[in-house]
Amino acid sequence: MSALTIAIEADGLTKNYGDLIAVDNLDLRIEEGEIFGLLGPNGAGKTTTLSMLATLLKPTSGTARVNGYDVIKQPADVRRSIGIVFQDPSSDDILTGWENLYLHALMFGVPKEERKQRIDQVLRLVDLQDRANDIVKKYSGGMRRRLELARGLLHNPRILFLDEPTLGLDPQTREHIWQYIENIVAAEKVTVIITTHYMDEADRLCNRVAIIDHGRVVALDMPPNLKAKVGGEIIKLRVRPPRLDSLKDLDYVMSIDQSGSTLVLTVKDASLHLQEILSKIGEVSSVEVRSATLNDVFLHYTGREIREDSGEGGIFERIARVRSGR
Amino acid sequence: MGELEGFYALWYREIKVFTREKSRIVSSLITPLLWITVFGGGLGSAVSLGGVNYQVYIFPGIVTMTILFTSVFFGLYIVWDKKIDFFKEVLVAPLSRTTIFAGKMIGGTVDALMQGCAMLAFGLVLGIAYNLVGLVTSFVFMFVLASALVSLGLIIGGNMESVEGFQLITSFLIFPMFFFSGALFPINNLPSYLLIFTMLDPVTYAVDGLRGALLGASQLPILLDLMILLGFAAVMVAVGTWTFRRIK
Numbered sequence: 001m002s003a004l005t006i007a008i009e010a011d012g013l014t015k016n017y018g019d020l021i022a023v024d025n026l027d028l029r030i031e032e033g034e035i036f037g038l039l040g041p042n043g044a045g046k047t048t049t050l051s052m053l054a055t056l057l058k059p060t061s062g063t064a065r066v067n068g069y070d071v072i073k074q075p076a077d078v079r080r081s082i083g084i085v086f087q088d089p090s091s092d093d094i095l096t097g098w099e100n101l102y103l104h105a106l107m108f109g110v111p112k113e114e115r116k117q118r119i120d121q122v123l124r125l126v127d128l129q130d131r132a133n134d135i136v137k138k139y140s141g142g143m144r145r146r147l148e149l150a151r152g153l154l155h156n157p158r159i160l161f162l163d164e165p166t167l168g169l170d171p172q173t174r175e176h177i178w179q180y181i182e183n184i185v186a187a188e189k190v191t192v193i194i195t196t197h198y199m200d201e202a203d204r205l206c207n208r209v210a211i212i213d214h215g216r217v218v219a220l221d222m223p224p225n226l227k228a229k230v231g232g233e234i235i236k237l238r239v240r241p242p243r244l245d246s247l248k249d250l251d252y253v254m255s256i257d258q259s260g261s262t263l264v265l266t267v268k269d270a271s272l273h274l275q276e277i278l279s280k281i282g283e284v285s286s287v288e289v290r291s292a293t294l295n296d297v298f299l300h301y302t303g304r305e306i307r308e309d310s311g312e313g314g315i316f317e318r319i320a321r322v323r324s325g326r
Numbered sequence: 327m328g329e330l331e332g333f334y335a336l337w338y339r340e341i342k343v344f345t346r347e348k349s350r351i352v353s354s355l356i357t358p359l360l361w362i363t364v365f366g367g368g369l370g371s372a373v374s375l376g377g378v379n380y381q382v383y384i385f386p387g388i389v390t391m392t393i394l395f396t397s398v399f400f401g402l403y404i405v406w407d408k409k410i411d412f413f414k415e416v417l418v419a420p421l422s423r424t425t426i427f428a429g430k431m432i433g434g435t436v437d438a439l440m441q442g443c444a445m446l447a448f449g450l451v452l453g454i455a456y457n458l459v460g461l462v463t464s465f466v467f468m469f470v471l472a473s474a475l476v477s478l479g480l481i482i483g484g485n486m487e488s489v490e491g492f493q494l495i496t497s498f499l500i501f502p503m504f505f506f507s508g509a510l511f512p513i514n515n516l517p518s519y520l521l522i523f524t525m526l527d528p529v530t531y532a533v534d535g536l537r538g539a540l541l542g543a544s545q546l547p548i549l550l551d552l553m554i555l556l557g558f559a560a561v562m563v564a565v566g567t568w569t570f571r572r573i574k
Contacts, residue, residue, distance in 0.1 A: 056418060079420040090415040094343050106335035107419035109328040135346075151415075 005032040007159055007191040008053060012062035015048050015215075022048040024215035025062065030193065030208075032158070035185060037206035038195045039294065041304075045215035046195035047087065050161055053193070054084050067158050080108065083152030083190075087163040089144050091136050097123070097147050098132040101154055108155035122150035125187060126180050142173035146180060153184060159191045160184070166201060178204055199294035211298055218301040223294060230254075230292040230300045233270035235277065237263045238286045246280040253277075255300070266296070332421040336429025337436070344437050355444060358392045362448070365510075375512055376543040382452055383543070386536035387509025389445045389464075390471065393438045394529060397472045398500055400434035401479015405486045417573065427480065427570040431563065434476035435469060442468045454540060463539035463548070467555065471532040474559035477566035484569040503529045513545055528558040 008030040015023040023045040030036045038046040051057040053064055055075035063070060069077040091100045098119065105115045123129045126146035136144060145165065152160050165181065166174040178201070185192055196202050202209045203223045210220040219226055231254040240261050247253050247265070252273050254266040263281070267273055270289050278284055299305050344351070366381035366388070373380040407413035416426055446464065449456070482495060506520070507529035516524060524530050535551035538544025544551065 054418065076420045079418060084418055086414055088414075090412055092339065092343075092412050094346050095339065099342060103335045103339055104415070104419075106331045106338070107416065107421060109331065109420065 006030070006065075007032045007034070008064065008066050008193070010049075010053070010062070010064035013049065013052055013059050013064055014061045015045075015052060015057065016060045021215050023052065023059075026215070026217060028064075028210065028217070030191065032191050033189065034207045035181075035192045035194065035205050037202040037209040038193070038212055039197070039199060039202040039206075039209050039298070040212035041197055044197075044212045046197075046212055047163055048215075049212070050163055050193065050195055054082060054161055055079055080155070081158050083155065083157035083160045085145075085148045085152045085160070085162045085165060087167055089148070091144060091147055091151070093137040094135065096133050096135055097128055097139070100136060100147060101151055104151045104154050110155050118154060118156075122153050125153070125184060126150045140173075141169055142176060145169065145173075145177055149177075149180060149184065153188060153190065156188075157190065159193065162192060162194045164195055164197070166196075166198065174198075174201070181205060199298070203294050209294065211294075211301060213298075213302045213304075219297065226294060226297045227292040230266055230296050232266050232268040233289060233291050234296055235263075235265045235267050235270050235274065236288040236290075237265070237277075237281065237284055239263055239282045239284050241282055243280065243282045246282075247277070250277070250280075257299075266292070266300070328420070329422060329425045332419060332425050333429045333432075336416070336426065337433045340430070340433025340437060344440070351441065351444075354396055354441060355392065357395070358388045358445060359448065361388050361391070362452070376537075376541070378541060378543065382454060382541065383537075384510050385449055385452060385454065386540050387507065387533045389442055389449075389468070390507065390509055390529060390533045390536060391504050392445050393442050393468055393472050393532075394475060394500060394504055396438040396441045397434060397475035398479040398482075398495070400437055401430075401476045401481070402483040402486070402492060402495065404430065404480060404483040405489055408487075409489070423570040423573070424567055427567050430480060431473060431476050431566065434479070435472040438472035438476065439465070439468055442472070449540070456540070460539045460542075464536055467532055467535040467539060467552065470552070470555045470559050471529070474528065474555065474562045477559070477562035480566050481562070481569045484566075484573055503527055506530065507533045509533050528555065531555045531558075 006029055008028060010026055010028040013023055013026040026049060038049060040046055048057065052059045053066055053071060055071050055078050063072055066078045067081040071078055101119045105119060110118060123132050126149055128143065128146055166177050194205060208222050209226060210217045238261055242263055247256060252268040254268060257264040274289060295305055362381060362385060366384050370379045370381035375383040404413060506523040506527040508524055513524055531551040531554045534544045534546050535548055538548045
């Protein structure tokens with residue numbers, strides 16, 4: 001720990017909106033070179049946290065240092081040293097990909113003699129060099145994300161913030177974006193902070209994950225360690241009628257969650273004990289054993305699931321809605 | 327240095343958008359051309375004012391109208407920018423808000439000026455004899471008017487959350503500013519209820535100034551027109567800068 005440099009350090013970071021506490025006394029240490037995930041349901045305070053770290057929002061109280069700069073006292077230094085890719089598309093669709101990058105280079109003070117070379121470099125990193133001169137309107141959703149990834153990197157930031165990087169993309173495109181993010185980290189040696197409500201995304205990409213709920217960090221560790229904290233594997237049963245009493249004396253059953261005839265058990269060494277459980281529980285019509293996921297971790301800590309059907313809609317549905325109001 | 331490049335970037339963007347969205351340019355010229363040819367031509371067949379044909383008389387007013395609509399709507403468009411989050415990308419840049427405002431404002435002003443020039447070119451068809459002093463004076467008036475009105479649009483747009491209010495602004499701000507301005511009628515001998523609004527409308531002074539510069543038919547001293555318009559522009563730019571500092 002001591003040999004590593006701290007990229008982000010937050011102390012008691014808090015944001016209130018009237019009575020609503022969006023972010024509640026958050027402490028974080030993020031090391032340089034990590035892919036760090038902020039995982040939680042919509043409204044948990046992830047984007048608010050990100051916005052405060054990126055100096056887009058002023059914290060109500062507490063403070064944070066980003067790349068050694070204070071977010072309250074040195075916002076301009078913070079901004080120059082970070083890149084952000086927003087949740088919603090933020091490229092100009094009337095301009096070409098190249099022009100979007102050129103504008104960014106001008107606004108973020110990339111020195112004139114480096115501009116063209118650096119633009120080519122980031123375009124190659126996301127495989128858009130052949131489409132650079134097409135108008136962004138003609139890009140697919142995935143290409144647009146890639147362009148914005150490239151743009152976030154253009155001014156050589158030491159930290160890249162990605163706010164829900166694959167929101168609204170189809171599974172195949174998401175897989176591609178993940179690969180690009182991994183390539184970027186390898187090629188650019190940049191620290192990446194991701195907010196997401198997709199547990200598979202956090203699991204796949206992040207070295208460490210902070211699970212956030214109601215503005216608080218409820219758990220923070222590497223994904224395998226988080227899953228280990230659930231304390232076993234998950235057994236899902238359909239039983240009619242479930243005899244819950246029979247499980248009470250079994251010390252390897254860590255938790256029981258019942259909804260109607262469906263039981264979800266967390267069981268230590270599930271494969272060893274499955275037989276015994278099945279013999280005691282009642283008339284079982286289906287059974288499923290799987291290892292714990294980050295969703296189970298979230299359930300374990302909060303008693304709720306991260307809902308995948310967020311109701312927010314994809315980014316492009318939202319563009320369509322905005323468009324129609326044009 | 328950084329601020330100057332940022333300013334250039336914002337301006338560059340507006341010019342690119344302007345030259346690429348040709349349909350926008352054409353459609354914004356259609357309405358003024360209809361006013362000139364149909365309204366001006368129709369009424370002009372029976373009426374002449376200030377020693378010239380009515381069609382020619384309202385020409386400076388219609389040039390002003392073109393700039394009025396283009397400028398205010400350009401400013402309002404940042405509501406749209408905010409929606410598609412492109413504006414967010416600008417707001418996170420390490421640039422001062424004054425620079426962002428100035429870049430937007432000059433970008434829009436140049437847009438409006440180009441439209442104004444397209445209208446002036448149409449004046450040749452009407453047989454208006456331009457002279458150099460008149461043209462230069464018109465540019466000054468058009469520039470000051472456009473910068474004031476783009477700022478006004480940016481102020482409103484900066485405080486708006488959705489595009490739903492556009493219709494209201496058109497009905498309660500842009501059209502009244504146009505109709506009260508004397509674009510379509512001389513401002514001496516007005517009934518007093520009309521005169522009050524006309525004198526309060528800053529666009530009046532642009533119409534009068536342009537009428538003086540292009541036709542030699544102003545009803546107020548041109549310098550007074552310019553002073554009032556400059557004052558209006560100064561207030562709008564100041565309030566606009568202040569508005570941009572407050573945007574989160």
